[in-house]
Amino acid sequence: GQQLNQSPQSMFIQEGEDVSMNCTSSSIFNTWLWYKQDPGEGPVLLIALYKAGELTSNGRLTAQFGITRKDSFLNISASIPSDVGIYFCAGQLVKGAQKLVFGQGTRLTINP
Amino acid sequence: DTGVSQDPRHKITKRGQNVTFRCDPISEHNRLYWYRQTLGQGPEFLTYFQNEAQLEKSRLLSDRFSAERPKGSFSTLEIQRTEQGDSAMYLCASSRGAANTGELFFGEGSRLTVL
Numbered sequence: 001g002q003q004l005n006q007s008p009q010s011m012f013i014q015e016g017e018d019v020s021m022n023c024t025s026s027s028i029f030n031t032w033l034w035y036k037q038d039p040g041e042g043p044v045l046l047i048a049l050y051k052a053g054e055l056t057s058n059g060r061l062t063a064q065f066g067i068t069r070k071d072s073f074l075n076i077s078a079s080i081p082s083d084v085g086i087y088f089c090a091g092q093l094v095k096g097a098q099k100l101v102f103g104q105g106t107r108l109t110i111n112p
Numbered sequence: 113d114t115g116v117s118q119d120p121r122h123k124i125t126k127r128g129q130n131v132t133f134r135c136d137p138i139s140e141h142n143r144l145y146w147y148r149q150t151l152g153q154g155p156e157f158l159t160y161f162q163n164e165a166q167l168e169k170s171r172l173l174s175d176r177f178s179a180e181r182p183k184g185s186f187s188t189l190e191i192q193r194t195e196q197g198d199s200a201m202y203l204c205a206s207s208r209g210a211a212n213t214g215e216l217f218f219g220e221g222s223r224l225t226v227l
Contacts, residue, residue, distance in 0.1 A: 004154075033214045042116070042203050042218030043155065050213075088154045096211040098145070098168050102154030 004029075004089055004103035012109045019076040021106045023089030031092035032065050032072040033100070038085045046087075047074070050095075076108075084110050114139060116219035118204050124225045125194055132190045133222040137206030144187050145216060146179055147203040148172065155203055161187060194226045 006023050013019060023032070031050055035043035047058050049065035049072060056063055062075045072091075076083055086105040093101065117136040125131050137144050142163050147155035158177070160168040163184035173179075176194075181187040191198055201223045205216035 031214045040220070042205070042220050043216075044218070045215055048213065048215055090154070090214065092212075092214050096213075098143075098160040098212050099157040099170070100155075100214055100216070102156070104152070104154050 004091060004101055006087075006089055006103035006106050008106060009104070010107040010109070012111065013079060015079060015081060015110050015112050017079055019079055019083070019108060020073060021075075021087060022071060022073040023091075023103050024071040025091070026070065027093060028069040029091035029093055029101075030069065030095040032063070033090045034061075034063050034072070034074045035088045035090060035102075036085050037088065037105075043088060079108075079110055081110055081112060084108055116204055116206055116217050118202075118219040118222050120222055121220060122223050122225075124227065126227050127196060128193055130190065130192045131194055131224060132188055133202050133204075133224075135187045135189070135204030135219060136185070137187070137204070138208075138217055139185075141206035141208045141217070142184070143207045143209075143212060144181055145205040145207075146187070146189050147205065147218075149201040149203055149221070150199075158189075158202075191224070194224075196226045199224055199226045 033048045034046045037043040047063040054065040060077045089103040090100045144161040146158040149155045161181040176192045179189045201221040203221045205218045
């Protein structure tokens with residue numbers, strides 16, 4: 001089936017460092033989204049991308065929709081303790097499709 | 113803040129028992145989704161409702177699973193004759209609008225443990 005491969009699977013960084021993670025697929029996706037999940041909670045939407053090449057920021061977060069439509073990256077600048085959590089990429093194979101395909105997540109741990 | 117509400121948050125049951133989860137979406141949202149998340153994995157789509165109509169079901173939703181949204185408001189997900197492989201977090205999400213943009217509002221989930 002369609003899979004989204006996230007890397008790295010986990011990251012251990014120092015507070016204040018910048019973070020970069022990405023998501024790739026062998027299939028073309030028409031929408032890319034990034035969600036964050038804290039322990040014991042549901043995922044929360046961070047950024048949504050709808051056009052190939054689109055670069056969107058949300059505070060310290062920046063994400064891009066790859067030009068090939070098969071990848072996306074998420075950057076976090078100047079990390080803070082509350083950035084700890086699991087980051088998931090998700091995509092729609094067809095724009096407007098009801099099903100979102102999720103990656104397996106990148107776990108971010110920050111050492112103060 | 114009336115976000116998506118799920119009940120119960122945790123359920124421990126013995127294999128073979130039936131369980132039911134309830135989801136109350138954000139009130140003005142006409143779309144409701146169920147996803148399943150196992151440890152270390154991302155959520156997997158189970159089913160989708162637009163108002164009271166169940167419009168899409170994943171192959172993951174075996175015949176032991178049934179979901180309803182009788183009045184287009186809250187939804188229930190029932191698992192009959194539970195198996196240990198059903199142990200997971202069951203997430204409900206809702207959204208509004210004419211088309212699904214992928215921007216979902218998730219509840220906190222119902223964690224099922226089957227012994």
